[in-house]
Amino acid sequence: MIETPPPLTGHDLIADYLMRLDGSPGVYRMLNSENRVLYVGKARNLKIRVASYARPQGHSARISRMINETSSMMFLTTKTETEALLLEQNLIKQLKPKYNVLLRDDKSFPNILVSHEHGFPQIKKHRGAKKEKGNYYGPFASAGAVNRTLNQLQRFFLLRDCSDSQFEARTRPCLQYQIKRCCAPCVGYVKAEEYATLVRDAERFLGGKSTHIQAELAQDMQTASDNMEFERAGALRDRIKAMTQVQTSQGINPQGVPEADVIALHMVAGQACVQVFFIRGNQNWGNRDYYPRVVGDVSIAEVMQAFVGQFYSDREPPRMVLLSDAIEDTDLMVEALTGKLGRKVEIAVPLRGEKLELVAGAKRNARESLARRMSESASQIKLLKGLAEAFDLPEPPRRIEVYDNSHIQGTNAVGGMIVAGPEGMIKSQYRKFNIKGDDITPGDDFGMMKEVLGRRFKRLLKEDPERKSEAWPDLLLIDGGAGQVSAVRDILREWGVDDIAMIGVAKGVDRDAGKEEFYRTGKPVMALRHNDPVLYFVQRLRDEAHRFAIGTHRAKRAKANMKNPLDDIDGIGPKRKKALLVHFGSAKAVTRANLVDLKAVEGVSDAMAEIIYNHFQP
Template sequence: MTDESLTGHALIQSYLRTLTAAPGVYRMLDSESRVLYVGKARNLKARVSNYARPAGHSARIDRMIRETASMMFLTTRTETEALLLEQNLIKQLKPKFNVLLRDDKSFPNILVAKDHPYPQIEKHRGAKKQKGAYYGPFASAGAVNRTLNQLQKVFLLRNCSDSMFASRTRPCLLHQIKRCSAPCTGLISEADYAASVADAERFLSGRSTQVQEKLAADMTAASEAMEFERAAALRDRIRALTQVQTAQGINPRTTAEADVIALHMEGGQACVQVFFIRANQNWGNRDFYPRVGVDIEEAEVLQAFLGQFYDNKEPPRQILLSHPIEDPDLMAEALSDKAGRKVEILVPKRGEKAELIEGAARNARESLGRRMAESSAQAKLLRGLAEAFDLDAPPQRVEVYDNSHIMGTNAVGAMIVAGPEGFMKNHYRKFNIRGDELTPGDDFGMMKEVLTRRLKRLLKEDPDRTKGLWPDLLLIDGGAGQVSAVREIMETVGIDDLPFIGVAKGIDRDAGKEEFHRPGQQAFALRRDDPVLYFVQRLRDEAHRFAIGTHRAKRAKAISATPLDEIAGVGATRKRALLAHFGSAKAVSRANLADLKAVEGISDALAETIYDHFHERG
């Protein structure tokens, strides 16, 4: 037990009596039990005793010690376990004084599906549950799409769904533009298609030279046999393959598989640039901006980045770093355990690997420079927003709302968020409009539903407004009517201190003539050349883009829905099996009971359920 009146060095000193030399993880908490810092230690007692010293700390650590009102400890069997637990807790708890990786999305792969006689090649993101070969990761969906586009030209593999494949009676447009060999209509044998799949996999595995040699030999043989049309097609495929390699830019000769990770720090900010090298090919790069402070060393930043970055990703065989980290052997052991094979962590000083690091470091430096310039401009715009709308301070979180529908159908509400660093896309939210009593196209009613749900959620999740979830300003698409509706919602839920502005479109919907509406005040406009006006237009356009995209996705889902979706027990797999067997939902509805029972994966009981669904309504 510790004295609850103690804080800082004295409090930390009081814990030393009960601590052992075991490895583990410690948490430092403030007076409101919020986690300030999570750390790991080979020897908990020795590590924590460092914080008990009253001097010799950086300004950041000194401030953290002063705010510490309690501590928590977890012992582990090994320091490796402690490292993994530390990074897991940092991602969960987001402590104030830790280096924090803020953008941690999954990366897409290319999947060559193997659950069909004519395998499909497609983009895949998420858990690797489907049977097939996975190649990646790629840095972005764009990098995958570019590679898939070129692979279609070279290997002519299909990208259509199994149900579409089964229903084709003649080749589609992709065959006509020489992007697919049309296995759906038997224009290529299963053996020849399998050979194309094998070539594509050789290329994705880094054996592109073998593929080119084979295509060149085939082209020569076709030419000698006077099959000039086939020779021309093979020539086009070789050219497309060369374009793939040229577009990748970096194609290292001696580095087959590695993540190239470079850090640049400046002005209390950091950028980490990651290049994905797989199969001796560059599969794209991504920049990250971890939360850091002015007195954090590169070693600590990169160590934290590696732990959090690979928490949900498979590490490659080599990780090339621009700076040494604090515990390279420990991190390599932890990542090797995770991958089930050896993972090397290197800081190259010469040769091709050093050149790769140099390129990544240059990208990190340039990216951080651009971001700092954008942040400076964004801060100026937020100050201008505060002045234009009489806010107490520049808003740190602006929420913008919009609706989208067609004659009231597939209605959705959308919320986008902007702050000091620009658009905060991981905070965007969509709202499926539920109001059964709404008149189709009732924009007021839809806005009321969206805002009521949003505000009630905020009151539930952050009643004390201490978690940073509350906006400093709401921008609503609409004029005086929408503003009155929003004021009514605020009064209903008991909120009276949240600024909101209605942005009404200008005369003849002319951009630049927008009017701004506030409750109980005259509408006003900004000068046409005011940067704040352009800023608000950009916010509104982004909200509109997000709302339209969400609406289209919902509409597309509704269009692709079939009567099979209504049948209990028919999920995605059985739906695919039925469509592949019969060709269409209409054919399923007309099928007799015996034919339904013959479909693979459909039990006798489910076949009867399906038959009854279509034949005993009423």
């Protein structure tokens, strides 16, 4: 009998691959025995790079573990090393390998859009693909930063923020005009030429030319005063004063850095925080902190390189990127970002002057943010240990899922799921469930919970039947008593996941906070001491789930209330809808219109007019 030799692993496997590689640039993937990607890397020369893993000695503890776990490798050659760098970052974000530095927050940033599709341009917040015609200004670090800037622009320049349909339908000024936030172009209170000047000044302000605007406003104020137009002079004075106040309150407003992202990294005890400041038009447009996943003994340069590559993989870079620490392949990253932007991008680690002050400020913020996070994480871990002890769990849970429903007499019903773990609330993992079941009686909380949990675990079993990912919960918290617990246990048993710990949280006597009762399958009802930190922790989780579910329900209800009846008609797109609203003044008027009037609308054919009429007058 001939024995089959054991499959190669580790150094031997890599050495075997090495014999079939050439010196092309490309990307390599290291996989374990279960075909899970352990690491994604890029190389200028694949043969030389892979050869470094074939040596038995000279590796860090992290790299040694990775090599020992490697059971297969995959290779993809590219034309240039720059292409390899871009492909590497895309694969890391997609596959989330165990041994790569991973940026865990990939939310898009909001922008300000000055739309030019209308004779009187609208100014508004925009997030997502830049498909609408107009000028975009950003990115801003948060929606709050955008809203503050929009408020300033409305105070200074009196630009409209209403939609085009609202603009066309107005017959008198809205509240924005009354509070001096708009010049009411909708009712002809300002000429198109004057409004165009306001739009131009607003865009110059966003471009960092506020001092020039102030000088021009001061000159206009003096002219108005000389002409005895004291009301106009007073309005111009107020605008100059408001702009000055904004400039003095913004804090960091670098004079020599018109456009840059300032990126600073702080690492301690195996954890990292990256602080990013956005400088546009010589103005500080906010900052955001990130906590990339780092594994073992990675270097600061490696973390910074991974962060920069992943951060700009789906974002447009600025003309300048200021770093607190050098990256491994500066020239390569410059080439990649320049190709993405379409113009020269500079990456620098400043050593003096205003740029160094910007980086130092970002570094200080990163250090303080990481210290706060580590302190909060230590408290959270202590609470999770206390939770495990209080409810006889085998170990502190790594992932807690809390469920709640919200509806009004069964209408606009939604289910909400929040997630908590050692790092606190994990808001990126929150999920909402629109209740779809036609067989659910309005107000049937049991039926809603069954649908929510069924959809949740059906997806988990489909995506990860072996429960090897971090998406599987260790503990479920349900808002309810014995009935809810029993019903949920039946649901979990139906899906074959009834080994997951579950606790029902009931309000208890008089439904007072602090008198909660806890229900578990096969165990007597219990309560915690009134001042027990674990009790406060559970209350906070339950209240967060309740807040999320109610907020989702309100948003759904508001959307239903604001729904335009024209949206239900096939063939009615934005242009036809706008034409109908302009012609009739409101959607309600369209529903009451006769066939002759509908045929008179520009852009609506006779056949479409009949479809609209038959829809509302069956």
